[in-house]
Amino acid sequence: MSGVGSDLDTARRRLRDGMARGVLSFPLTSFLDDGSLDPDGCRAQLAAQLATSPGAVFPACGTGEFFSLAEDEYRTVVTLAVEEAGGRLPVVAGIGYGWAQALRFARIAEDAGADALLVLPHYLVAAPQEGLVRQLERIAAGTRLPLVAYQRGQVAYTADSLRRLARIPNVIGLKDGHSDLDRLQRLTLAAPDGFLFFNGAATAEIQARAYATVGVPAYSSAVHAYAPEIATAFFTALRDGDDATAGELLRAFYVPLVELRDRVPGYAVSLVKAAARLRGRPVGPVRAPLTDPSAADLADLKALLTTGLDLVGAAL
Template sequence: MIGVGLATSTDTDTDTAGERATDTAGERATDTVGRLRDGMARGVLSFPLTSFHADGSLDEDGFRAHLAVQLASGPGAVFPACGTGEFFSLDEGEYRAVVTAAVEETAGRVPVVAGVGYGWAQAARFARIAEEAGADALLVLPHYLVAAPQDGLVAQLEALAARTRLPLIAYQRGPVAYSPDALRRIARVPGVVGLKDGHGDLDRLQRLTLAAPEGFLFFNGASTAELQARAYTAVGVPAYSSAVHAFAPEIANAFFAALRDGDDGTTTALLRDFYGPLAGIRDRVPGYAVSLVKAAARLRGRPVGPVRAPLTDPSPGDLAELRALLSTGLALVGATP
């Protein structure tokens, strides 16, 4: 066949353009990883709430106001439209508005890592939107419904990585739990730069950290992550996301500083008198991990609105208990309710 194996000028141009795009994507990933590492050492990771009006429609102005408070408290990075931000309830237009607003409000001060999820094909659609909006990286939320073998979990990330130039952070939670061998494989996928762990299985997590290449990012993404922060730090994963930061950054930052500085008295007091009781309320109703956070933000006067179905807002009794606990937590760190 004539021409097989011969590059035309068009082929060469295309190849060169592809190489330039690959180089640019690699440089961007390296820069993003560096910024994330610096941010993770400096403060908690912020997962802002998505604001809704009383009728359930998106409140972009409310989201921007909420995010401004988050940014003023100095988080290490911002993760919009993730689990706490009710990614699962956003359509593509709303998702674009939220991620765009996050990029504009942060104005480059900290990395913006947007959530994507469902199957890889849908995740790729959200990834394209996030890339167009100017996000720095993506958090890949667990896939929808089905259980999958390790080969499938790896293939899922490979398929998504091939369709975006943004760095990817895998999130293992629910049906997703990587083996050390699978971790080695995903770490070799171009663009996959880290892992968020939501299982709290420290034996497995230690094996994963030992299997990972140097520079691979890990952070604690367990519910009410502060409760396990000491244990995660012991296996080499000191960075964590903080849902409390979404409504009481004063408490979240005080705990982070105490843990970092070895102030066991303050750390223990906050765990015993605030974080432990908060988790107790959280465990009463499925979905309270988000609903309580949003309710507490409303108690602080933040314009975040209600949760969307299938989540439900806290009962009056739980809300009253939350109000008292919030006052206790703020008093512990010398903050104003």
């Protein structure tokens, strides 16, 4: 085991430092054509992403199709991430569903050596704020690992709830997928010093500049899973105040990518896998209920990817 998870201050510091250093990497989970898990493909995908020095790696989360993984597959995916990371950067594994099932995954991640956990939105039901807080309390009580809460879909915390979450010893941060900057500003002001926030919107680069204005410059990047050259160039441009480069990448690549993504539900993951395949990555197809892109959409994706890579001096 890495040992980092037993030291909350160390885990928080490593994540904070990683978030300042680079994008947060959410690797794909590789499947074979028959739908079975492909461990060799997973390892290759992880190695390719880690070679570009992201700030942290988040296996088995939304982009990694957590929702489709059996527990033994989840164990393999997280274990591979820990092995490939080798202690060089934090490994934050996804967990989710109701609190009881989330804890089953949490214990697997603990055994595999993960450093922290990202708590994905719970399954199906809407819930009041009291229930949302109790959900995190139950999960936190059952694991020694640090937790990052993820608000998206039916999960959205108020400032009062955020204060309660921050008092739970091993809840160290929040990933936001709502892009409600008014709400997010209230949350950042309610949080204690050292509490971590990052932008987890779909295609987070689109809103990265806006998030930074409310004190949340860190973000996850799905583009990093298939074009780390583009993702790194955009991150560097933002960090260095290079508005011209950031603006050109937004206009020519990211905005058209979002327009393509919005054509079909589930394309936020399906297009990422398709783009990785276009670049020769052994990631395989998506699992149901997701579907792979149509031939026409795939052709548009290839043209767009070529444009983006040309902008940063890389080849398809």
